[in-house]
Amino acid sequence: xxxxxxxxxxxxxxxxxxxxxxxxxxxxxxxxxxxxxxxxxxxxxxxxxxxxxxxxxxxxxxxxxxxxxxxxxxxxxxxxxxxxxxxxxxxxxxxxxxxxxxxxxxxxxxxxxxxxxxxxxxxxxxxxxxxxxxxxxxxxxxxxxxxxxxxxxxxxxxxxxxxxxxxxxxxxxxxxxxxxxxxxxxxxxxxxxxxxxxxxxxxxxxxxxxxxxxxxxxxxxxxxxxxxxxxxxxxxxxxxxxxxxxxxxxxxxxxxxxxxxxxxxxxxxxxxxxxxxxxxxxxxxxxxx
Amino acid sequence: xxxxxxxxxxxxxxxxxxxxxxxxxxxxxxxxxxxxxxxxxxxxxxxxxxxxxxxxxxxxxxxxxxxxxxxxxxxxxxxxxxxxxxxxxxxxxxxxxxxxxxxxxxxxxxxxxxxxxxxxxxxxxxxxxxxxxxxxxxxxxxxxxxxxxxxxxxxxxxxxxxxxxxxxxxxxxxxxxxxxxxxxxxxxxxxxxxxxxxxxxxxxxxxxxxxxxxxxxxxxxxxxxxxxxxxxxxxxxxxxxxxxxxxxxxxxxxxxxxxxxxxxxxxxxxx
Numbered sequence: 001x002x003x004x005x006x007x008x009x010x011x012x013x014x015x016x017x018x019x020x021x022x023x024x025x026x027x028x029x030x031x032x033x034x035x036x037x038x039x040x041x042x043x044x045x046x047x048x049x050x051x052x053x054x055x056x057x058x059x060x061x062x063x064x065x066x067x068x069x070x071x072x073x074x075x076x077x078x079x080x081x082x083x084x085x086x087x088x089x090x091x092x093x094x095x096x097x098x099x100x101x102x103x104x105x106x107x108x109x110x111x112x113x114x115x116x117x118x119x120x121x122x123x124x125x126x127x128x129x130x131x132x133x134x135x136x137x138x139x140x141x142x143x144x145x146x147x148x149x150x151x152x153x154x155x156x157x158x159x160x161x162x163x164x165x166x167x168x169x170x171x172x173x174x175x176x177x178x179x180x181x182x183x184x185x186x187x188x189x190x191x192x193x194x195x196x197x198x199x200x201x202x203x204x205x206x207x208x209x210x211x212x213x214x215x216x217x218x219x220x221x222x223x224x225x226x227x228x229x230x231x232x233x234x235x236x237x238x239x240x241x242x243x244x245x246x247x248x249x250x251x252x253x254x255x256x257x258x259x260x261x262x263x264x265x266x267x268x269x270x271x272x273x274x275x276x277x278x279x280x281x282x283x284x285x286x287x288x289x
Numbered sequence: 290x291x292x293x294x295x296x297x298x299x300x301x302x303x304x305x306x307x308x309x310x311x312x313x314x315x316x317x318x319x320x321x322x323x324x325x326x327x328x329x330x331x332x333x334x335x336x337x338x339x340x341x342x343x344x345x346x347x348x349x350x351x352x353x354x355x356x357x358x359x360x361x362x363x364x365x366x367x368x369x370x371x372x373x374x375x376x377x378x379x380x381x382x383x384x385x386x387x388x389x390x391x392x393x394x395x396x397x398x399x400x401x402x403x404x405x406x407x408x409x410x411x412x413x414x415x416x417x418x419x420x421x422x423x424x425x426x427x428x429x430x431x432x433x434x435x436x437x438x439x440x441x442x443x444x445x446x447x448x449x450x451x452x453x454x455x456x457x458x459x460x461x462x463x464x465x466x467x468x469x470x471x472x473x474x475x476x477x478x479x480x481x482x483x484x485x486x487x488x489x490x491x492x493x494x495x496x497x498x499x500x501x502x503x504x505x506x507x508x509x510x511x512x513x514x515x516x517x518x519x520x521x522x523x524x525x526x527x528x529x530x531x532x533x534x535x536x537x538x539x540x541x542x543x544x545x546x547x548x549x550x551x552x553x554x555x556x557x558x559x560x
Contacts, residue, residue: 006463007377010370011433018430019396022407029406084301087294100547101302104309107539107550109491111513116308116532119315125525127311130327161308164301166554173555222400225493229513243402250406251498263403270400 023267029260036254049261058237059262062245063269069152069241070220073159077216078209080160081167086201088168089175099169106165114229117158121145148238151231155239159226163219167212174208175201214277221270242266309536316340316529323526339530349534351504352511356490357538359421359507363428364485367436368478370429375440376466380452390438397434401494404431412499419505427495432485439484439556443477444470480553483546487539508535 033045053059088098105113120128121144129141144154182200191199224243227233233240233248242262250259311330315323316339318332343349378386408427417423447470455465471478496507506514512531515524543550 004377007373011374011437014370014426014430014433015393015396017411018408018427019399019404022404022411023396023399025407025410026403080301083297087297087301090291090294091298096547098298098302099551100544102305103547103550104540104543105305107487107491107543108536109493109509109512109539111491111493111509112532112535115512115515115528116312119525119528120308120311122525124326125324125328127328127330134327161304165305169551169554173551218398218400222402224400224402229493243400246402247405247494251409256406260406263400263406266400267403270398274398 026260026263029257030264032257034257040254040256045257049258052258053261053265058240058245059242059265061237062240062242063265065152065239066221066223066241066243066266069155069159069223070217073156073163073220074213074216076156076160077164077167078213080164081171081212084164084168085171085175088172099172102168103165105162106169108162110162110225111229113158113162114226117154117161118145118230121154145231146235148235151235151239155226155230158230159220159223162226163216167216170208170212171205174205178204214274217273217277218270221273222266242269309533309540312529312532316526316533318526320526323529339526340534342527343530343534348504349508349511349531352506352508353534353538355421355506356508359424359428360486360489362421363425363489364432364482366425366429367432367485368440368482371433371436371440371481372471372474372478373466375437376444376470378437378441379444379447386441390441393434393437397438401431405494405498408495409498417499419500419502421505423499424489424492424495424507428489428492429485431492432488435553436481436485439481439553440474440477442556443474447473476549476552479546480549480556483542483549484553487542487550490539511535 030049031045031047033043033048034040084102088095088102091098108116120126123129123141123143123146126144128144129138132138133141142150144150178200183196186196186200222243223241224247227239227241227244228247231239233244243266246259246262246266249255249262253259314331315328317335317337318329319334319336319338322329322332322334378389404427412418412423412427415423451469452465455469460468490507491509492507493509493513496510497513500506500510512528512535515528515531
């Protein structure tokens, strides 16, 4: 028993203090009221916060933004990452150098990337509008971050730029794990490229696709840095995600209990998404995991 | 087909590098050129003025140092705590292993917003606001699930015979861990440390919340607040220099350790 303590104690302490206790405290706080009206003392509030959640249109709007953001960005990254992995896989010689260049956006801090793209999207000095106007695609520069629809797409572009490399790296690893003789056997049997892709590549890749999608969906759903720095949730709250709303509620409005309720709601929605994903992607073929 | 895939790769490489190169070029422009309409691609009178402003007139070196201290200590602490736990998990029964890895995976998927306020309370009570340890310990814990996961996968490939031989030679479990398991797992330890370093260097939400004194800031928070300090004119050249200076350590890290980073990212899907 004392042996077990040695092996697990450091990790258990860290996880308990930094992850487990705070998660439980946030959950508990959502049943209390702690804000300036209670002079920051805890008052038990039952389901008051959740009732407030049910009629909070800002919550509904940020939930919808988060869902839309996640669905859009993950779809784009998945298609781009897959096309890229299939393309790089045929190019054996320069793979290391190419992988390095493609990986760099992923390793940069998201908050810094937000600053980087905010300037590219700037309507006066930014390079994007200038390129679009010069090439005749746009008649006049548009203010990407000042326009609700465009601001959403600006976030999507910046996020896809950062995270496509992640999907690409995982899918490329999957492609490289496929034995070459399978393709050779298919060639002998007279199968074309489409048959090869459908019968060999896709089934082999399924597990890697699952891992990449689960990681990306969960991260995209928790998005904070990019939105907070690039648009601050604006213009007019149109790009505010759940994490940004929860953070503002806790740290700016100092409404700790309602902020905690928003964070708890985020986890609950995420849990539903995770279970749905599990059934959708793994329900039929359980040998994948 | 082959030419098409080469074209795709070249386009994606250009898309990946383009925005960074644009900022590199802009960071070398002087104040007049950086706000020129329409913008020029390359600086006509390259200058280091922006970097001079950043490092000499502002404490950017302090921000970098803060980030470096926090990221290196937290990644070392993380791997030091993760490796005995991973070794224990590798040798324990199937059921306890499944239970612990399930819990770790679940916690790893919690959105960070769930932890931020209670952690803020803790850090404040401990007097660690604006102190590196207020971030080092949380970062180590946040990276712990991934590190344990990574190391367990690697330890599992060490043959059990090796351990049995060590036991026959009279080595205690502790000695086996330190003299056999850890040296053999050196590549995985390096991968876990590098990934934890990158994540800590990049973290924003906790750093934003726990640090409010200017000289305590990490480089990520400093770059994100560069534009907020100016109401009338946004110093784009300075911001571009900040983006490049804060990204450079990570770009260098990626160039040197690309394979390790890829190995770490893909470990979860290969196991």
